[in-house]
Amino acid sequence: MIVEKQKNSVRKNFKIDYSTDLVITGGGLSGTCAAIAAARAGVKVILVQDRPVLGGNSSSEVRLWILGATSHMGNNNRWSREGGVVDEILVENLYRNKEGNAIIFDTILLEKVTSESNITLLLNTAVFEVTKKDENTIESIRAFCSQTSTEYILSAPLFIDSSGDGIVGFLSGSPFRMGAETKEEFGELFAPDKDYGEMLGHTIYFYSKDAGHPVKYVPPAFALKDIKQIPRYKTIDSKMNGCQFWWFEYGGRFEDTVKETENIKWELWKVVYGAWDYIKNSGNFPDAENLTLEWVGTIPGKRESRRFEGEYMLKQQDIIEQKEFYDAVAFGGWSLDLHPADGVYSDLPGCNQWHPKGIYQIPYRSLLSKTINNLFFAGRIISATHVAFASTRVMATSAHGAQAAACAAVICVKNGIDAKKILEQRYVSNLQNQLNLLGQSIPGKAIDYRFLEIERPVVKSSSTYELKEIAFNGDWVGLEEGFAQLLPLKASVKYKFKILVKALVESKIIIQLRKSSKLGNYTPDVELEKIEMSLAKGKQFLNFSFETILDSDQYAFLLFQPTKHVLVKTSEQRLSGTLSLFQKMNKAVSNYGKQEPPEGIGVDSFELWTPKRRPDGKNLAFTVSPSINxxxxxxxxxxxxxxxxxxxxxxxSLEDNSPELKLTWNKPQKIKKIRLFFDTDYDHPLESVLMGHPEDIIPFCIQNYSIYDKDENLLYKKTGNYQTINNVELETEIECTELILRLEHPSKDVPAALFEIICLNHKLN
Incomplete structure (x- = not known):
């Protein structure tokens, strides 16, 4: 029992001082991924989150699906899902929660963070003050937990601000911007004018459910009375839920969206409850009689507030032209996605999306404060113009950059250097390699084995898949929208193909060989050769070949132009690294089969050829000669x-019933850890909530394998794998010249495939 008598002086809150290696402010997806990445590398981290759960806009408090460069599979960015910790989280969520329950996703994030002994998590704790050691160095931050009446003083040599509004950057005096730059400042032709508006707004969603009996609804007094105030009200549907209402947006006309957040929230509540009144009581939705309002967001999902100036400010041209940076540490690929400032009340389309031809690099310099030497930025507040921010702001891209900031902080801690010292080439190269070892996949940069203590092994396999034929055992697919098979072809080789078609009437078919104008892209903007063939009515095999040869090893497109009354045979077989594409529409990401921007906005015109989600999107059935290795x-x-x-x-080979890999070295290697990189289909965006997915384990992923030494002693066995990266830690360090991996095919139609094997004898930094 506690009894305290009247005190003449004021009481003070509880106070706790913490000193650590790294303080991360903001527990959205970016801060969460950053904290996990740093903690696993041995750095002590305090993660400060002002909400009761992690995840920010992806949490159950907001319920926005996580997206990034894959863009709902609606662009030309193949195999571009962000790697590393964010990939691990999304794959875990797929396995446990393929239906997309936001509550379950909360628990996955909480489990990932609390499982790391190096992370101290402070929920419901808001930062409100920064103390500086000198003009350019943060010493500590002060934060308050309303649930425990506790004030924290958090001291560290390094800080990451991933708070969305940039509270640490703001309080520390780091320069920032709000609103849009003019076309003249950076030469950005897509920069918006005052009429369109210079800021994106906030959003609140709602969920409904069928109660099984009639449910009445009496709206609150503050609900929107006239639904026609929303120009797009006719697109509202009783079956819509959650972030399908992404366009319920407001606040872009305010000069300071941080200061006005509470006012914006009330306006969004007005819209949400008014929209539900329209669904329930207008009489236009008889199917809504049994529906009840299950959930409405209590905090808005913020799109834009402050952007901080770094050592480099990413701009429109960097994204469209896919500029390469010496200090690239992450990538993006979402469209340049601006929204009218009037949001839900605007007569304009809810968004204005223009896609680049491929993914683009994000430099380390954009993650650094321009003036504060020990401050990194992560999330939507990184150094980018308003137009570039329109792409970098989405959560998977933000989290990808956050991982880079965290790994840079690890190098700083372990070498006793500040954040800008990393810009030296030796540290940049080390950072890039550490990131790629964690699955970051920085565009065009491979893992550099010279940084590893274990030599590169020689690998021999019991068999190798040779592409001679994709079996003719699938469905017929019509060519109304065009069809393409994406294939990695060799330079200087002429290929002959055979396919099976069915013409409903006498027809013609046009087959093209295309490639991308930029190596590494998947936009088929260069036609190499075209073949036109006449078809008799009925089924028939077609044999054709191309005289044109490629001048380098690269992906090419075996492309069938849209043709009515003609179908092609597909296959049940699926292969890592090859897929079918369609010139189909995906209005969710402004994909209408071809991107045709207006003149003068600095964006390219090109066709969009995109995959279909499983179980659809089967490969073309064909034979090829010579075979493709x-x-x-x-x-x-x-x-x-x-x-x-x-x-x-x-x-x-699928005929190999016991696939085996043998790794050998010329001299003994001391090995404690083995890192395996499996195929979890980087083309699949794995949206975290609402949408749902057809499977909980990606069909390309090897689930069962075992590892032996050369004397057939079992070192490790795994069953039921579903993750992209497996970190195998042996019970004891072994010294050997040979290791054997035995793997099982994922299924009868999918061969066992593996991207990379890394052997280690130390913990990665």
Missing amino acids: LFDENNLTNGFVRPYLQTNAWAA
Whole structure:
């Protein structure tokens, strides 16, 4: 029992002082991924989150799905899902929660963070003050937990601000911007004018459910009375839920969206409850009689507030032209996605999306404060113009950059240097390599084995998959929207193909061989050769070949132009590193089959050829001569952990019932850890909530494998794997010249495939 008598002086809150290696403010997806990445590298981290759960806009408090460069599979960015910790989280969520329950996603994030002994998590704790050691150095931050009446003083040599509004950057005096730059400042032709508006607004969503009996609804007094105030009200549907209402947006006209957040929230509540009144009581939705309002967000999902100035400010041209940076540490690929400032009340389309032709690099310099030497930025507040921010702001891209900031902080802690010292080439190269070892897949940069203590092994396999035929055992697919097979072809080789078609009437078919104008892209903007063939009515095999040869190893498109009354045979077989594409529409990301921007906005015109989600999107059935050697054993040690120019994977023959890999070295190696990179289909965006997915384990992923020494002693066995990266830690360090991996095919139609094998005898930094 506690009894305290009247005190003449005021009481004070509880107070706790913490000193640590790294303080991360903001527990959204970016801060969460940063904290996990740093903690696993041995750095002590305090993660400060002002909400009761982690995840920010992806949490159950807001319920926005996580997206990034894959863009709902609606652009030309193949195999571009962000890697590393954010990938691990999304794959875990798929396995446990393929239906997309936001509550379950909360628990996954909480489990990931609390499982790390190096992370101290402070929930419901808001930062309100910064103390500086000198003009350019933060010494500590002060934060308050309303639930425990506790004030924290958090001291560290390094800080990451991933708070969304940039509270640490703001309080520390770091320069920032709000609103849009003019076209003249950076030469950005897509920069918006005052009429369109200079800021994106906030959003609140709602969920409904069927109660099984009639449910009445009496709206609150503050609900919107006239639904026609929303120009797009006719697109409202009683079956819509959650972030399908992404366009319920407001606040872009305010000069300071941080200061006005509470006012914006009330306006969004007005819209949400008014929209539900329209659904329930207008009489236009008889199917809504049994629906009840299950959930409404209590805090808005913020799109834009402060952006901080760094050592480099990413701009529109960097994204569209896919500029390469010496200090690239992450990538993006979402469209340039601006929204009208009037949001839900605007007569304009809810968004204005223009896609780049491929993914783009994000430099380390954009993650640094321009003036504060020990401050990193992560999330939507990184150094980018308003137009570039329109792409970098999405959560998976933000988290990808956050991982880079965290790994840079690890190098700083372990070497006793400040954040800007990393810009020296030796540290940049080390950082890039550490990130790629964690699955970051920085565009065009392979893992550099010179940084590893274990020599690169020689790998021999029991078999190698040779692409001679994709079996003719699938469905017929019509060519109304066009069809293409994406294949990694070799330079200087002429290929002959055979396909099976069915013409409903006498017809013609146009077959093209295309490639991308930029190596590493998947936009088929260069036609190499075209063949036109006449078809009789009925089924028939077509034999054709191309005289044109490629001048380098790269992906090419076997492309069938849209044709009515003609179908092609597909296959049940699926292969790592090759897939079918369609010139289909995906209005969710402004994909209408072809991007045709207006003149003068600095964006390219090109066709969009995109995959379909499983179980659809089957490969073309065909034979090819000479066979395509996609899956060489050398791919396992080439440093790339996803398709890029080639598959970069080894795969076994489907006829090989016991696939085996043998790793050998000329001299004994001391090995404690083995890192395996599996195929979890980097083309699949794995949206975290609402949408749902057809499977909980990606069909390309090897689930069962075992590792032996040369004397057939079992060192490790795994069953039921579903993750992209497996970190195998042996019970004791072994010294050996040979290791054996035995793997099982994922299924009868999918060969066992593996991207990379890394052997280690130390913990990665």
